[in-house]
Amino acid sequence: MARLAAALDGLGVAAGDRVGVLALNSDRYHEYLFAVPWAGAVLNPVNVRWSPQEIAFSLRDSDTRVLLVDDTFAGLVPALRADTPRLRTVIHCGDGPTPEGTLSYEDLVAGHEPVADARRGPEDLAGIFYTGGTTGRSKGVMLSHANLVASALGSAASGVFLGPGGRLLHVAPMFHLADLAAWSARCLLGGTHVILPSFTPAGMLAAVETERVTEVLLVPTMIQMLVDDPAAGDADLSSLRRVIYGASPISEAVLDRASRVLPNCEFTQAYGMTELSPVATLLSPQDHRDAVRRRSAGRAAPHSDVRIVDPEDVEVPLGEVGEIVVRGGHVMMGYWERPEETAQALRNGWMHTGDGGRMDADGYVHVVDRIKDMIISGGENVYSVEVENALAKHPGVASCAVIGVPDEEWGERVHAVVVLAAGAQVEPEELRAHVRAQIAGYKTPRSVEFVDALPMSGAGKILKRELRARHRAPEPAR
Incomplete structure (x- = not known):
């Protein structure tokens, strides 16, 4: 940890500089989480499930100059360098041969004596953590x-x-x-x-x-x-x-x-x-x-x-629905270089x-x-989580997501996207009847779609924006 911090110092990493890591879980990831603050720098753990374009965006957006990559992602380095001109140093933290144009993690650690902790203060920036982008463009927290x-x-x-x-x-x-x-x-x-x-x-x-x-x-x-x-x-x-x-x-x-x-x-x-x-x-x-x-x-x-x-x-009074708001010492400093969105949040x-x-x-x-996922159908508020819980109780349902899709009569209709359990054969009307037996009729899906898999973020969240995009009306020709 202290040797890796020394290596970062030797590479010109200064206090407050961002150091990224694009890697699967490992003992070296554990060391990275300690060493970067030890060197006085700022963590930028990269979402490993992003596309190369999304990864490059986060590196550019945070002005990350040093990046650690493991064997799994070493092949992306040329493309990331091309899309991230200010990325100056890539450290290979895998077990295979060190790719050309990268530095060996183990050689860097072995070649440096430990340095003292930079002792960053409580209010100093520890890390920029990008949101999964489930409702829009990812933001650096x-x-x-x-x-x-x-x-x-x-x-x-x-x-x-x-x-x-x-x-x-x-x-x-x-x-x-x-x-x-x-x-x-x-x-x-x-x-x-x-x-x-x-x-x-x-x-x-x-x-x-x-x-x-x-x-x-x-x-x-x-x-x-x-x-x-x-x-x-x-x-x-x-x-x-x-x-x-x-x-x-x-x-x-x-x-x-x-x-x-x-x-x-x-x-x-x-x-x-x-x-x-x-x-x-x-x-x-x-x-x-x-x-x-x-x-x-x-x-x-x-x-x-x-x-x-x-x-x-x-x-609001107890029992009424509103927006959940939170305060305390754990609340973020803000969004990286997004003052208007910070002020709004x-x-x-x-x-x-x-x-x-x-x-x-x-x-x-x-x-x-x-709040963005709430469905308003025929003037009634429908909360997708409630409908999903009812659907999930059917033995033939492996996983599901409920969204609102445009509907000429209802404004929005409740639409279920369902992955069936292995070997299950279930008709849409059977699922609708199953839900109707548990919750109000207006909350019952008016349409059911069967898919092989649901789109997921790197954190295991269902990307409902992608599901909604499939049902969005095409833009009129200009």
Whole structure:
């Protein structure tokens, strides 16, 4: 760590300069997360699921001059150099031969003596973390050292996030704030990091067995893939004690299946976003045993204040739907070089999440939908998450997404996009009847579309903007 920081110094990296990493999870990623702040520089973990054009945009936008790449992404270097003229140095952090035009990670570390920690201050910029772009162009979220520590300390202090001395498995991508939250808390509390390059059900099952993993952070799509894997029932998962999940909603059906496959595990849900470093609320294992509370996102974490407000930022009565807003030491510094969007998001001292939700009398936050994803059909508000939960309870549904599509009669109609479970044969009307039996008729999908897979972001979120684009009316000829 201190040797890598020295190498960065030797390459001309100055205080505040951005250093990127484009790599799968590894021990070198772990070292990068420590070494860049040690050198006084700024982290820029790159989304490994982006296209080369999107990666180049983030490097240009943040003016990243030094980039670490592993074997998986070394082939992109020529194109990235061509699209990012100010990228001056590429460090190869893989195990294969060092590609031409790049520097060897291990040679750099071996060739430098350790340097002292630059000791950046709490309010200094720690990293620029790009949003997944699920609703539009990706933005660089500026998080300070104080932001990251506040979220990690508050989450750890809750007593329901991670415990002291555990063995944490990293299978969620380390570029994402969800995994970074767990990484930070485990570093603060002490313990062991077990790192896999990426998630596969087989890889996770083997790692839990051989490394006696005690805790893991997963996104709901990973949980679904794990519990659907036939090998999960035969694996020795007795060491696993806690599953933390978040980043996107989880259906009750998937959660029920996960509880059966992992009967010795406690589940903790973390709700938040990149702009909140990332944790805002936590749903404890005890709350998961309550039929009503388990459908919520939990209560404010110790470091977080949460309110529900109307469009004029007036707090709404308990039980009414409004926008979820958050304040605390974990709220971002702002969006990189986007002052207008920063001012819009951080109005009146609160981070406006863009999520619609309500709060009950006990302070539990119920997320109903992204405000942009809310469907208005025939003058009625329909929250896609509610419809998706109803659909997911059908045994023939593997995964689903609900969107609003243009409709001449209703303005928007509720449209379901469904991936069927292996071997399942289900007709649209059967799914519609299944949903109608659980929720109001006007919320029932008026149309159903079957697909082989849903478009996903690098963080495992369904890209509803891509689904909506398929149904957008073509632009009139000019």
